[in-house]
Amino acid sequence: MSEKPRKIEITDPVTITVDGREVTAQNGELLIDACERNDAYIPRFCYHPRMNPVGMCRMCLVEVDTGRGPALQPSCMIPVAAEMVVDTKNEQVSKAQDGILEFLLANHPLDCPVCDKGGECPLQDQTMAYGPGESRWVEEKRHYEKPIAISETVYLDRERCILCDRCTRFAKDVAGDPLIHFIDRGSNTEIATFPDEPFSSYFSGNTVQICPVGALTAKPYRFRARPWDLEEVESTCTGCSVGCRITVQSSRNQVLRFQGVDSDPVNWSWLCDKGRFGFEAINSEERLAEPLMLSSDGTLSPARWAEALNAAADAIRAADPTSVAVIGGAQLTNESQYAWAKFAKGIIGTDHVDAQLGDGLAAEVVLGLPGATIDQVCAPGSTVLYMGPDPKEELSVLYIRLKHAAQEDGVQIIELSPAASGLSPYASASLHYRPADLPKLVEALLAGELPDQGLPGIDAAEFTKASQALLAAEQNLHVVIGRANLAESADCVAVAASAVHQALPGATFLSGLRRANLRGALEAGLTPGMLPGRSSLAEHGQAWKELWGSVPSTAGMDTTQILQAAAASKIDVLILLGADPLADFADRSLARRGVAGARTVISLDRFLTASTRQADIVFPIAGFAECEGTHTNLEGRVTRLNQKVTPPGTARTDWMIAAELAALLGKDLGVERDAQELWDEFTAHSAVHAGVSSAALDHPDAADGLLLDLGPRPFVTPVAPHVAPQSSYSLRLIVNRTLYDQGTEIHHCDSSSGLAPAASVRLSPADATPLGAEDGTQVTVSSPQGSITAALVIDSGVPKGSAVLRHNLEGADPGLLIDSADVVCEIRVEVS
């Protein structure tokens, strides 16, 4: 089995005898774990170290004597107690193992040669190691249709299933999506979904990884490789900012599979399907493989690197530094981010650099507040004030951790969100505020009482529960912040977080911003007014000037201001570092005017996106699994990213392009051979990065990555935004994300691209009834900016007075409604 036993700290040692040896174990831990840790591996199928044991498969029977004589007992169900005598290898045990395997194989087909699991199959391996070698079964085996699709990505072969309960336990206990279940009984027992209700869990791929036989297989990997042909390296998933550890497996220079690695502080071996099957985008035919330049006929045509680099360098050279702007960079490695920060701020001399597209939080908030790790947030005894996005949709594995914390470890979650989320069922109190009311709500919670006139949509009893839990938390309060609503000013969350920080200084904060290496980008200074290592331009500019030769003299603009300036033709060169403002910036009108208004647009991307198509020069870049580097997750945990395959065509890593351009501008970026030089320079000059040098990351104890210094920095309290009173537009808009959308990555994954839901307008029953509309009625949503039409969904999770639209789905673009100058977006909904 690939699963490793969980590392534990022995606090209550007892001595037990295993195969004649006296060993020390933790009192009460499971015997199967204690034996494995003491070099007496017990074969098993159903037991998984991250799930509760059930004792289904009986493979782990061992002889246990607790003073009443030896008896065969399932070691996954027996807690260790003092003076236990265990025999894992004697004749009785071997006979039991023989018998169990013979039973399991009675109905198991001998189709290993055509089974995806063959070669890495626990049933195959353990039959070889512990089995009888021969079967006495001569009767017909049971037959089922092979295989049946139980979801878009997972296939079930019921003949191979040994009914270990791993996938069903995972679906119910870990993912919280009990869409598969044992049905029927006895020899007819099988795993099934309800008719016409597929196993459409965001986490379905994990069941394929933990299936101990080939019963569950993943469509993207079926018949693509044999395990012995796969090469692998460990890396960190960059699908979102949680930073799950994975193995990248490839064959013949093609990535074929990601598997979750059990990283104790982060993902516990689980992955979301978007991450797991995201490897398909790496192999996409549509990857950019050569530079493109705008030709005289107005189309993007292939160009040579020298040509494209010279053209880019010429454009930058010709422009005044203050008219050059850089947007994006959150998908880059830490090294490339540092290279681009140094190139933009030290060499070009512009501070108009922003890795976020108006959908994040100010760097001062993310980096200034005292940090919390996922483990601290989810530790028993913790109270979590959750003010982030729907974690199930945006930070899926963090959702698994939070759900586990709430259900198994008694962690209290106080959820403050504009609408019900995937986390709401597990929250001990869930308050749904009207957009822009979050600062008022937090202020009231901290004061312990609602304002006299109340707050719209806030239930008094739930409020009291939340307030009491919040004020009782003291040192164990952990706050998750993020953008639950893209149509609301980021200042709302910042003000709320700041109020908690002032009132409860012991509280620590975790930023739930989903862009993969956004934390790294902010740490590297890809944000206006900041330099690498959380240094502010105003205060620490001198130190970096000594290293870089120069730094910008004044703080620059953020993405919104850059786009405004570009729209006013004040930006000569706009560099997009893997950013697609035309799809991702919330205010669609401004994004269009901004990208069109910049004189020269230089884009570094893996694919042709909406924004890339508008560019004058496009550089193809090496993406995930194609370059070496490091990654910083949302906690501030630095892990290694490893290369497994070569990038397509002549695509290069982002830092190389910065270095080339610097050379063409007559400057030296300070990198000769590889990205590690950049990291060494960065970590040597940043106090918060002192502990994450290359040498430290290579230490065997650093397998789970190393944390940056998470201590607080000087924090400037943001000013509460002023909200104009409600106009004739009666509703406030909530724009949030779904896991599957029209994003570039998903769009290029064959098996996931069809999973994005259709656009809809979600209204509470209270707001839908007066319209006389039903589910599916076409409704028109209008704001002063524009209007869109989509089908109505009546959703009791949406509070009265708000309407929910999803970001970046096909059919209706909420960006057409949003004006980035407004704190909230007020709208009107009418039947079309």
Place this chain on the structure above:
Amino acid sequence: MSRFSPANLRLAQEIIRRYPVAKSATIPLCHLAQEQDGYLADDSMAQIAELVGCSSAEVLGTASFYEMFKMHSVGKFCLGVCTNISCQLLGGEELLEHAEQTLGIRPGGTTADGLFTLEDVECIAACTEAPAVQVNYRYFHRLTPQDLDQLIEELRSGALDGVVPAHGTLGKVRQDLGEDRIANITPPEDQTEPVWLRRHRELAEAAAAADAGTPSAVGNDS
């Protein structure tokens, strides 16, 4: 669409209220659905899942464990012929074969008139009365093929309507508990003393009080 009728929906909600945890009502609600439709339809299971707050797959998983829940439409009478050891020795298999010929269907099949579903069943715990047959779980003992023909005829004519209710009917009189007799209505975490212990204590106290000549505090169910 097989959903609960308005009256049955009210009853379903009443049944759910009898349990401290709604999910505990899954099986009683499956019975109610089967009583309404004669079998457990997919729609019903989906509705039960909504009512008790779990997934449809969980309701299907629970219901499919039990032979007595039928997942497909069955006849008014489910005729189960036992072919387990005692019945087999005393002619159960012949009886089944005879039933197949009389009804013109194989085990698992339903007659065209929708009256009979024939089943080949395992031991129904009537070994002393072999060969035994069940019709909608009502027993008929020591049947000869001629007895079986007569039984089928009587069922068809309606002569046994008072004896054998239509498939799905749980009992002739629905069990309905008064509020005061509902066990465990307190959420488990709030319970201090098991209900039955309290009841015994109250009865004992009442008896003691009666001995002492004071009026009884308990006695509404004697």
